[in-house]
Structure formats: C-alpha cells, structure tokens
Amino acid sequence: MCNKLYKHEMLSYLRKWLPIEIIILCVALLGRFVQFFEADTNAYNVIFGSTMFFYGTAIVVSFVLTFVVCIKRFHNNLFTGEGYLTFTLPVTPAQHILIKACAAVTVTISTLIIAVLSVFVLTAGEVAAEIFKAAAYILKEFFEVCNAHAILYIAEFLILLILSVFSGMLLIYACIALGQTFNRSRVGWAVAIYFIYYFIGRIITTILTTVLSLSYDSIPFEKIGRFIEQNPFGSVHIFFGASIIFTFIGCALFYLITHFVIKKKLNLE
C-alpha cells in the first residue's frame, strides 16, 4: 500500500513541481546561450545581467514554490474535500503521514539537486571544468586528511541533511494538524502555532544562553578544548551524532503530534 501511496503522491507533485524545475533548467540554458555572444558591449552586459537576475530569482522562487506545494499538498489532500477520499482509503494514519513526508523530502532534495545541476548548465564549458577540477581537488584533500573518517562524515552529513528536511516538513505537518483541532480559522491557528513554536524556542534559547554565560566560570572550556585537540576526528563525529539524535527526536515528536490528531481528533469540515 505504501508504494501505491508514494506513487500517487509523486504523480500529484510532478504536475506542479516539474514545470517549475523545467523553467529553472531552461533559464540556465538561456544564460549559457547568451554567453556564446560574449562581448565588451553595454548591450551584452545588460542582457547577460538580466538573464543572471532572472536565473537567481527563478532559483529562489523554485525553493519557495516547492515549499508551498509541499505544504498545500499535505493540507489539501487531508483536510479539505479531498480528505473525504484520502481518509476513507484502507490506509493507516502513520502510512499517510510518513509517505507524505517522504514524497515532500524527495521533492525538496530533488529541487536542491536540480539547482546544482542548473549551475553546471549555466557554466557548461571551461568554467564548469574549472569547478569540477576545484571540487575534485577539495575532495582529494578531504580524503587525504580524514582518511576513513571522510566517508563517515559524508554519510553523517547526508543523514543530517535528509533528517533536517524531514524535521522541517513534520513540524509544519504538526502545526497544520494542531490547527485542525480548532473549530474555526484552522489555517490561521496552524500559522499561529508555527510562530508560537518559534517564539517559545527563541525564549528557551535565550534563557539557556543567559544561564551558560552566567555560569561561564564553571564550564570546563579548557578540558573541552583539550578533548577536541586530542580527538579532532572523533569530535566531528560527536557533533554530527548529537545533531542527528536531536533532529531525530524533533522528527519523532512532530510525527507523534500529527499522528495523534489524525487518529484521535480528526474532524473534517
């Protein structure tokens, strides 16, 4: 059932998301085409500048639209008229939430990959070759310095990246789901809950920072510094590991909130 859900999620996304990404690649291609007529003239500079501005704007817009499309898909498919079909499918709430999150993460990360790809399209030729050379040099140095740790760092970074996108999506899902527990202005409440979450997060961060600064003398900075110096590779693993655990806890919390509302408090309008 999960593969069918995922298939239909992706089909729905492709309808709105794919045209945006095709536009990005076309604009990048146009930018590259303009460069064939490179000349030290005002006309060229204006056309090239305009193309670059258009390209930059398109990249930003693609990320914003992807974000909006993901949020709208979750809200509309579950909590508007479409929910009458979605929630009468023989599918569990857990499957709905996880598959929706997986599809949204796929789309978001694909947007990131296409943005990088568009840079190569825009710079195809000598510049792209230079970028590849530079990237290859950095990777070679990275592997030489870090040895076996390099692969682990890359794996940990990718896990953290994917989990962070999951966390961001599930946070929004939780806010939308909590908004549904109100009788009126459900979308308004979802937005309010999102801002309240960040406001509370900011307050907690401020309190923690204040407490830490007040107890500056009791923090063994010297010991920490010595540990990092003695275990430089291990310290990075600890940093990635801790980040992954915290992000995972966030994911689990947001997922449980969304699941609870859908399973126990569902009230379709």
Next chain:
Amino acid sequence: MTEILRVDGLVKKYAKTEALKGISLTLNRGKIVGLLGPNGSGKTTLIKIINGLLTPTEGEVYVDGKKPGVETKSIVAYLPDAIYLNSWMTVKQIVNYFCDFYEDFRPELAYKMLENLNISPNHKLKTLSKGNKEKVCLILTMSRNALLYVLDEPIAGVDPAARDYVISTIINNYNPDATVLLSTHLISDIEQILDEAVFIQNGKIILHKTVEEIREENGKSVDELFREMFRWEGTGPFTP
C-alpha cells in the same frame, strides 16, 4: 453474524451545538436502509462518524464488529454529499486510483457504467458538468464490491430525470449480501427500494422500522409518515 453496523450511544458535540444526542442503531446485512431526516438533523454527522471522518464525543461505532479503521475502510464504500475527487484528474486516472487502493473495485463495471452515460474516461473531471461529476462519484462507489455502502444524499444534486438512473445504479450494482445505508430527504424517489427506514431528528433516532411495518401500522407510505412527523409547525408560509 448478520449484523453489519452497530452504533452505541453516539454523541457528537461541536462548540455550541450537539449534533448527535446518544444515537444507537443496528443494521443487518442484505438491507437497503433509508436514513431520513430534515436538514440539520444529524444524518451527515452520523455518516461521517461511521466512515471515521469525525471523532465522536462519546459512544462507539462497529462495522462488521470492528471500530472504524483500515479493516472497515476496505469493506465500506462511501459516497459523500460533495464532490471530493481531484478535479485535475481524468476519469480514467480516478478509476486507476480506486483500482490501486480498493481490492474490491471492479473497473470493468465502472467503465461499462461510464459508457452507458456517455462519459469519456479521458475527460478531466473539471470539464464535466456538476451532475456528471456526481454520477462519476456514484459509479466509483457502486463499482466496489463492498459489504456496506454508505451514500450521503446520492440523489440530492441530480435532476428528477437522472434520479431513476441513480436509483437503478444502486439497485443493480450492490452486492445482495451487502447493506446500503442512504441518507436523503427526497423520500418519495427512493421509497420503493427501501427495506427499512430510520427517522432522525435533532440528533436523535425517533423511528427505526421496516417499510412494511410502517405501512401496516400507520396505513401510510414512508413519505406520508415523514411529512406528518416533520410537518412545518410555524405560523405558515413566509409572505412578504
């Protein structure tokens, strides 16, 4: 076990109103049951709870002995009172969607009914008229080989000429061992197909009898009894 649906002491409260006030109801297999009541009587609320779309404040619902969940959703075919399908999808895509999720869905039956109505599977839903959209929704629901069909106002939006088609679609395509629970206030149109009638008013069930019992005990048709029980008791029609 002949029981397909059991509702025990169902209460549904909204912010300031109580839509259902302790409803209890049992339906057996192989019956066509009319859930009849005036607007705002609680018909749709009850139907939504049976389908797991609303959470009851109190009480329980059992479909084939199970609480609403994955197992009940695979045996209940539900027709909501509004268009709930994605308007950007073609009819064929929607049929495929139902094929993917419902093991009891009969695509050949769906295509046959669509052909009878001259609805092309390649048409997008948004290009169809409101009446045809409603017919597509009904066709999809009745193309399932379900144990319980829950139809919310299946004839409210279609013109009188099309009502016969809708009613014949229901009769000809439901599994005879299954139960059909259909809500409406257009009783005269569906009375001839009903086995039982449930009258609901102000969130309470005030009558649940077979159609035969109603006719024998009251000497009236279901429609006549309904009109008598729910007669307008105001000060007469509005005159400006």
